[in-house]
Amino acid sequence: MSLTPRDMLLFVAVFALIAVTGVMQSWNVALGILNMGLISAIMALGVNMQWGYAGLFNVGVMGFVALGGLGAVIVSMPPVGEAWAAGGLRIVAGLAIGAATIAAAILAWKRLPKGKSRALAMVAILIVGFFVYRAVLDPGVAAVEAINPATTGNLGGLGLPILLAWPIGGALAAGAAWLVGKTALGLRSDYLAIATLGIAEIIIAVMKNEDWLARGVKNVIGVPRPVPYEIDLQNDPGFVDRMTGWGFDPVTASSITVKLAYSGLFLAVLLLLLWLAQSALASPWGRMMRAIRDNETAAEAMGKDVTARHLQIFILGSAVCGLAGAMMTTLDGQLTPGTYQPLRFTFLIWVMVIVGGSGNNFGAVLGGILIWYLWIMVEPFGLLLIQTITAGMADGSALKEHLLDSAAHMRLLTMGIILLAVLRFSPRGLIPER
């Protein structure tokens, strides 16, 4: 269960690629890639838990990542007092009514005797509950969104430290995963895929449209940071003296310092998770998970509760994705629901897991960093390639212009080809499961 020399070499190669970018372009770019790569690695770890350990096909990664980001905003942004006064309690009450309605409907379904009356009762509860929920919620939402819509218009958050938001973001994703898992696990694998695909779209739709929650498409900017601001460093005479003493430009040095601080934080989280994941995989629990994945029927015959274990791992993996989402929002310093695209936040993570090696945590981490590096670098490489191809064409020709404009779309094509090639020629990935 440890790394072979070959695996080490692969890791060294990936970091060397990033280092080459640092030397050739700038360390700012390289560290930017590394930071997002570390976050991607955590997302890949989450997906690997679900797919690699348990064979669960989750294509709703985007939703859990976005929920983590929402968690970061809810925890760390300062509360908007006026909005709470205007309609905060109404909204909370409305949401409580909504949840109570669903709970009551489920209870009715479970407790009432079978028959037409049961279905009718459940539908009646749902319909009445929906209208009461809307009647309570809507005025509250209108009141909250009316307050200073240009800068806030939402309830704000709890004003707690941002680092606290990371586990809470994970917990939020875990809660959603529990809901999805309760309904969709135990069905066939493709159905779980469609269900998770749907829930991700719904989470994004809610985040885009419920302005009272996190300002919707108006975005939340200025999310607090766990590291100092560049400008404060530049205004700190001690920092400037030290950096000029070492022969660095204080402005560049400040942004590199900030990025390094992030890298340190992310690396710490990644290593902790990796250690936990490895220990879990090596434990009896991990062996049970793989036994269930490899032969559900046999595992069930041995007395393992397959659905419960699936639910457990589904929640754990989604929580890891949520954690990564909260970290990403922290790194960006903003929450922009409009930028969550399934190709980037769900399917790309899948490419990372498959290329890295499903079932192997180190593989997922390697895949996360490598694929993120390629995702960023394919664009300049693609442009270079197209420029070379079109070099012989006449300037101003329509085809040449079109090709140059389209170079940006090379990355999807490349990712698809990488995924297909790995699946075909090396289906177990770069660092296969052992």
Place this chain on the structure above:
Amino acid sequence: MDLLNAVVALLNFVVVPAVSYGSQLALGALGVTLIYGILRFSNFAHGDTMAFGAMSTILVTWWLQGMGVSLGPLPTALLALPAGIAATALLVLATDRLVYRFYREQKAAPVILVIVSMGVMFVMNGLVRFIIGVDDQRFADGARFLITARDFKEMTGLQEGLAIKATALLTVIVAVIVVAALFWFLNKTRTGKSMRAFSDNEDLALLSGINPERVVAITWIIVAALATIAGTLYGLDKSFKPFTYFQLLLPIFAAAIVGGLGNPVGAIAGGFVIAFSEVTITYAWKKVAGYVLPSWEPDGLIQLMSTDYKFAVSFAILIIVLLFRPTGLFRGKSV
């Protein structure tokens, strides 16, 4: 009179859009369900196959328009459809040869094929973006409206207008023709029967001498035709934007599963169930309610959900069906 106005408003804002949207979803879901029945996996690349088909049709349409060819009141795209279908069929056949066949021969698990189709989705999505870009493309020509709201008002003297877009009617007619042809093919021809036999029981079909590669190739060609027609009709009715096709994947899968995966009749029914629910739940009922109950003056729009949540509707229906009737409304297969 008021009741008549209510009916016309309902027709105009709910029934007509839902019927054309439902036809487009049904054609898409038929493609998904055929792949599922014959090749036994959920094809995630179907939305992008539709985008590719629509794109090829658009390119040929532009060329035809440039040559000055036109069908009068009908959109030129109809003339370009066969070329678009041919291009898409070539693409999916090449994909099958290069990608899927390998896994078929290995008898890989369906979920592996789903992941493979994810890779194909990336490639097709990239191809479409590479060739035509990500922007909105307009290619509709011919008559815009069969009847405009104003004409209808003048004709009938009602307050409410009923506008029927030419593309809406065209969508329905083409969908009916395509579905009729498909069912005739599946039920009456020898090849169609062998396809159904293959879908019902692969081993038995192989024993009775059906050539599996031929069945698979014909399935891909039919799917390419369905996807191209659905994509082109959707593009004519709304507009062509590659990203929207990717998003159609969810309602299409919902339609196929609600109807019962692998069951063509179910796919059509599912398409209309999804389309009607989406439109009715996101429609603002204030106008209709105003005609039916003039004394009642609600302050809201009486909209159950904002239109941004239309995905939530297809999803909710999907979940309900999965929970209470996992094989779908019409018995599909459950592999």
